[in-house]
Amino acid sequence: MHTVIIGVGGVGGYFGGKIAHSGQKVTFVARGKHLEAMQTNGLEVKSVDGDFKTNSFKATDVLKQVEKADLILICTKSWQVANAGELIKPILKDTTIVMPLQNGADNAEKLCDVIDSKHVVGGLCKIYSKIEAPGIISHFGHPPEIIFGELDALKTQRLQIPKAIFDKAGFLSTISDNIHVDIWSKFMFIATVSGLGALTRATIGEMYQNPETRNIMSETATEIHNIGTAKGVTLPENLVDRIMTFISMQPFDSTASTQRDIMAGRPSELYNFNGFIVREGEKLEIATPTNHFIYSCLQLMENKARS
Structure with missing residues (x-):
């Protein structure tokens, strides 16, 4: 082979x-x-x-x-x-x-x-x-x-x-x-921690420990769940809670690769993470205000990196 x-x-x-x-x-x-x-x-x-x-x-x-x-x-x-x-x-x-x-x-x-x-x-x-x-x-x-x-x-x-x-x-x-459920479950985790991590410059542990950023992560994940479900992926109803529990179990000082790319001024997967949810929300007429805020704030750095 x-x-x-x-x-x-x-x-x-x-x-x-x-x-x-x-x-x-x-x-x-x-x-x-x-x-x-x-x-x-x-x-x-x-x-x-x-x-x-x-x-x-x-x-x-x-x-x-x-x-x-x-x-x-x-x-x-x-x-x-x-x-x-x-x-x-x-x-x-x-x-x-x-x-x-x-x-x-x-x-x-x-x-x-x-x-x-x-x-x-x-x-x-x-x-x-x-x-x-x-x-x-x-x-x-x-x-x-x-x-x-x-x-x-x-x-x-x-x-x-x-x-x-x-x-x-x-x-x-x-x-x-069901590979689609597995892909969207992983996507929910990585998109939830990546954009917000780049915006806050904080580790996963720091974001989860803080009540305000933990709530923002939950809102981000909920919007992703809404989009995935609307696209026909049979996501479990309790998936957001499971992802938040999974986030709580990550090494305190860990960061996602997209976060590291954005912080280093490199082109990142922002467009394919929070940006993807924003675009799909517009197509499906589903509100994604948290993802939209994160994506809009980080677009300035992304555009600079890609130029």
């Missing part, structure tokens, strides 16, 4: 590194100094679960040099998904599985717009990780896990292909009973 990793940040670097380290065939598609370091020194992963280094992979920025794939993990930012879908067309076989793992509620739909939907399997991951330096990935929290499933909720035989790859790599993976 040949796995191709598109985007070698905290997510692609960790999970792709684990797959390569287990002796399986992996190609990383990366760029810049990160790519140069990987080509020269291999990929180093510093993990709370144990460090490792691997050289057993191919790393390139030229898709024409990549052998056709059995499994492609799209690990870019959510605003890069459609472009990634265009780029992978030359390495698709009839049976290739394409799985997006970035945060966001509509990444699978973005891929289905640019490649044949038969390739696309819904996915998400749970991990705190980042690029520490070129060629070095830091995994600093949460037991790493990939959750995936067919978009129509069928338990097809082909799902055993990524399951076998992930199991051999040695990290937790779960075939979902």
Whole structure:
């Protein structure tokens, strides 16, 4: 089995590194100094679960040099998904599985717009990780896990292909009973803490500890629940309470990657998080005042970063 990793940040670097380290065939598609370091020194992963280094992979920025794939993990930012879908067309076989793992509620739909939907399997991951330096990935929290499933909720035989790859790599993976519910549940958490975290410059623990910001997080999550339900996703009625409990259990000093991007002046996933909820609310005529406020305030920094 040949796995191709598109985007070698905290997510692609960790999970792709684990797959390569287990002796399986992996190609990383990366760029810049990160790519140069990987080509020269291999990929180093510093993990709370144990460090490792691997050289057993191919790393390139030229898709024409990549052998056709059995499994492609799209690990870019959510605003890069459609472009990634265009780029992978030359390495698709009839049976290739394409799985997006970035945060966001509509990444699978973005891929289905640019490649044949038969390739696309819904996915998400749970991990705190980042690029520490070129060629070095830091995994600093949460037991790493990939959750995936067919978009129509069928338990097809082909799902055993990524399951076998992930199991051999040695990290937790779960075939979902309803991947849309799982994606929206993860999205509710990440969108709730990301924008507000960037606006307040506070950690997740600090925001939850403060009654005012905790209430704002609950309002943000409730609006996301309203939008998801209106779009036909069968979200549990108590999901907001469950997400707030999950937030309370996060490491006190943790922050989300989108928050870190905004604070560092880098382009972020703001448009795909709070912005997505605002736009869907306008389409569905559902009020999203809390998400609208957060999105509007942060747009100034986002526009500056993208200019």
